[in-house]
Amino acid sequence: MSAYIVTYDLNSPGQNYEPLHSAIKSCGNWWHYLDSTWLVSTTLSAKEVTQRLLPKIDKNDNLLVIGATDEYAGWLPKKAWQWIHENLNVYVY
Template sequence: MSLLIGYDLNRPGQDYGSLHDAIKALGSWWHQLDSTWIVDTYKTCTQVRDELNKHIDANDELLVVKLSGEGAWHGFTPKGSEWLKEHL
């Protein structure tokens, strides 16, 4: 299943490294927008939220939603577009 992950880390200078590593560990991933990722994973939205909560602060915002399989986009690299076509 493909999940969309979006976040805002609200503390200036916050380290994204551990959060990015945790997202990449979920499965095959796509990341061409600053704070937006799509991952292909067997985990539920709740499981992913709970896992990623370990890597953000209490004042940060996190969104995890299941994708429907339909999408439209513009301006991405051919490689990024192919990943989306394959995983949505």
């Protein structure tokens, strides 16, 4: 299993985010505390996650799927840190 940061900008006004959000949720265990940023714990590769999400965005939108590590810091609610600790630390080699 791997963990990825999924972040995006939908650039057209009035975008319907639900199809993209549903596609992200279908990739595996997910976390979403920041507006356009998700963490996904999944058996899929970064390329497979991207292929699943690309049909849900427009050509002028931006998408980044990048590996997450067990090195992290920031300012988040306790519930967010619990998810991160439980889902990112599992993948330390």
